[in-house]
Amino acid sequence: MxxxxxxxxxxxxxxxxxxxxxxxxxxxxxxxxxxxxxxxxxxxxxxxxxxxxxxxxxxxxxxxRPVRKALALDFDAARMQSSMQSRYGAKGAQALRQWLEMLQQQAGKPLPQQLPAVNQFWNRAVVQSDDSVLWGQPDYWATPLETLGRGAGDCEDYVIGKYFSLLRLGVAExxxxxxxxxxxxxxxxxxxxxxxxxxxxxxxxxxxxxxxxxxxxxxxxxxxxxxxxxxxxxxxxxxxxxxxxxxxxDRITRWRDLLARMQQEGFLP
Incomplete structure (x- = not known):
């Protein structure tokens, strides 16, 4: 065992x-x-x-056979940096740079290398916390930038960060x-x-x-x-x-809200 x-x-x-x-x-x-x-x-x-x-x-x-058009993940890095700097200051901007650097380093590498790199990045960058403490709500799905900016999240926030990281690296949804x-x-x-x-x-x-x-x-x-x-x-x-x-x-309100907030931050559908 x-x-x-x-x-x-x-x-x-x-x-x-x-x-x-x-x-x-x-x-x-x-x-x-x-x-x-x-x-x-x-x-x-x-x-x-x-x-x-x-x-x-x-x-x-x-x-x-996908149910709908595949989700492509692209983003405006300059807009994301501006969003992080204004909301979370230098610490948030640094966390974003570290995430983007990890994605750049893993681009084109074999999946067996990408999976542990993404998993370890989010596990180490984020401290376990509670939505009621972080956001004053009983259930809040944070965007990757919000999670990195706070440096904390619950189990769903870790998963969301890893999910969109792997989409960015080219893993099919x-x-x-x-x-x-x-x-x-x-x-x-x-x-x-x-x-x-x-x-x-x-x-x-x-x-x-x-x-x-x-x-x-x-x-x-x-x-x-x-x-x-x-x-x-x-x-x-x-x-x-x-x-x-x-x-x-699409029927899931929190999922729609998450994607809308990501677009506002600079993620491009």
Missing amino acids: RLVTVRRYPHRCIAIASGAACRPAHHRVLPLSRLPCPLLPSPPRLSRRAWLGIGAAALGVGVL ENLRMIYVRARMGGAGSTQSIAHMVLGHYATPTAEPLVLDSMVDAIMPAGQRRDLTPVFSFNAQGVYVAGAQPSPV
Whole structure:
């Protein structure tokens, strides 16, 4: 058994729409909303099939067919620098420069090098915090610039930063999923879990994803993360739960708001 060093545990992570959604047996499309996440009874371990289900259902088994036009990520670096300087001062501008430098260094490199570079950058640049502390709201999806400017975020903010970093590096959006999970806390014998979000990279629609996690630096196949139980996943193409039809991600208010704020900061659709 491989031992993993856990970097930090979020004491709270805004997650899913209802308590029912925490039960993986409910295979249905869910709206994304907020749920205060106290410790929950730990779910039974799920097989590799559970992870494959929330990925394959997204695109149709074996068919790489986007639901909508692929999301391209480009940006106006000068506008972004101006935004960071005005909102967060020299410290924010420096954080942005470090992110852009990392992206430039990783451009054109093989994916096995890009994934850990992106994962480690965000895990080290951002301190775990709570939306109510950072933004005065119970659930707020920060843009990558907002997260870097504050130097802090919750599990969703880490994932958003990694997701758009990899899109910028040329990873196809159909290969990336933001995955809501239940994370068992306190070791193998624990009966407690929290709602959490990780980023999954699916090499193919039916592949077992690699998991990028704010709590663990090591990137591992989902099957090796026995502390995680997948609930549902989403990306710019839709929201997916095993056995359900895709639900357009455009219906998610927070996702639309996130993209709108990113455009204001200098990200170009």
